[in-house]
Amino acid sequence: MSQILSLEQEARLRESIGRQTLLTTLGIRIASLGAGRVVLELPFRDELCQQNGFVHAGAITTMADSACGYAAMSLQPLDHDVLSVEFKVNFMSPAVGQRFQAVATVVRAGRTLTVCNAEVISDRDATRPIALMQATLMAIPSPAE
């Protein structure tokens, strides 16, 4: 389902991502934006760790959830926003590395509900995923300005 984004979609995704202050706080940024496929990335920082010095599951999850949200939004009309209804995430390997990416793809885009998958990998070993998410998102008309 991944195709080139229209300029309007790309602009509104970038604008929305830019307004998410948590992403800035954690250092999560855009790696690539496609129609139905969004990749976000996170460089390692000491301020994002759990008790053993690996990146915290919460930071990994924030990146994966956001990637799913924007993958879903990329296939919605320009006047619709997207909310996370729920997600489930498995943690499969410790988050070791210097850079992490969440690759989110739309599995099923509906008018109301969209289902996405996201895989989180690191630069240490891209063949061994760190986390796997399955998420449900809901389209809603954008709040009026």
Add this chain to the structure above:
Amino acid sequence: MSQILSLEQEARLRESIGRQTLLTTLGIRIASLGAGRVVLELPFRDELCQQNGFVHAGAITTMADSACGYAAMSLQPLDHDVLSVEFKVNFMSPAVGQRFQAVATVVRAGRTLTVCNAEVISDRDATRPIALMQATLMAIPSPAE
């Protein structure tokens, strides 16, 4: 299953929580520690928001996941640590308020696997939960120093 923690358990939970730099970065702190029941809290900050100015699902999830982890750890032997295997979380209301709490309780404590629930509420309306998590955690022998 909630009982008073032994002093040793309380000390090691506090020490482990203190080592989680992401919790400090986000401002997540201990509200109460019991055996099989842990409450963490998060004051609102502008740096933790999503695109509409509500607290980001990722921050809410980080708090709920950590609360589940420490609720599980509170019932494990002192020489065992706990890892998140997976969790699922539903977002039920926007995270509006000045202070948020994640209340995690152990549903089933096994030797290897523990199942926990967490509910996230805000000071705005504690009767209307913001998020609900169901999590699976795994006990492992603590890494040697």
Add this chain to the structure above:
Amino acid sequence: MSQILSLEQEARLRESIGRQTLLTTLGIRIASLGAGRVVLELPFRDELCQQNGFVHAGAITTMADSACGYAAMSLQPLDHDVLSVEFKVNFMSPAVGQRFQAVATVVRAGRTLTVCNAEVISDRDATRPIALMQATLMAIPSPAE
């Protein structure tokens, strides 16, 4: 949220449950119907087992999913049906016993989406839950006859 059902709601829930042929095939039947709380039950049968002679997770899940669906439907207008969007279920103990019950309660009833919990217990030891489900359901206008 559990209250007495109106006669109209009770009638339509019973009628809908009666049309679910899989429930009849498995022997799943109504234990109690309330507003926002539905209990279904399943007697043990040799035809419902997994490889070790315990009741199969699929039969337990079918009962829990159906209980969640009807708990959600009990709070919807009479002209709205309910679909399972997704659920997550943890299996915590082997399904040993002669009779099993799924107790489903509505956690959050929205106009479009409802979140439910279900706990499955057996007559062998009701203090030790067999399974725990967290489910998302969607209300839709009933298909015209």
Add this chain to the structure above:
Amino acid sequence: MSQILSLEQEARLRESIGRQTLLTTLGIRIASLGAGRVVLELPFRDELCQQNGFVHAGAITTMADSACGYAAMSLQPLDHDVLSVEFKVNFMSPAVGQRFQAVATVVRAGRTLTVCNAEVISDRDATRPIALMQATLMAIPSPAE
């Protein structure tokens, strides 16, 4: 990860599947067995439906859960059995068709825990998945005879 199964693995998977009486009751049977990839199938029957005449989510889920279990088991030592720890499943389209397949693949095989995905499709339109599961399974030494 899908490779040809050893004869011993194939024999024990077939033997274990044959002992699952619920699968026989529902008509779920083997479509193909590989190392890390198992496909089960289910022909439509009137006895397996929900209230609108589509195949019940519980039957779809039973097939997907079992496919995940055997995909996980196919990569475990011959003296180890596999239990479902938990799974999450999204229902994306009504289960319309004459024959349904659950295609399960191992995403991450660990010594203790395995993570699998399963997609359920129908003969009506294989490009439009009916359900998507993400499951966690646990290896345990087989019960002694």
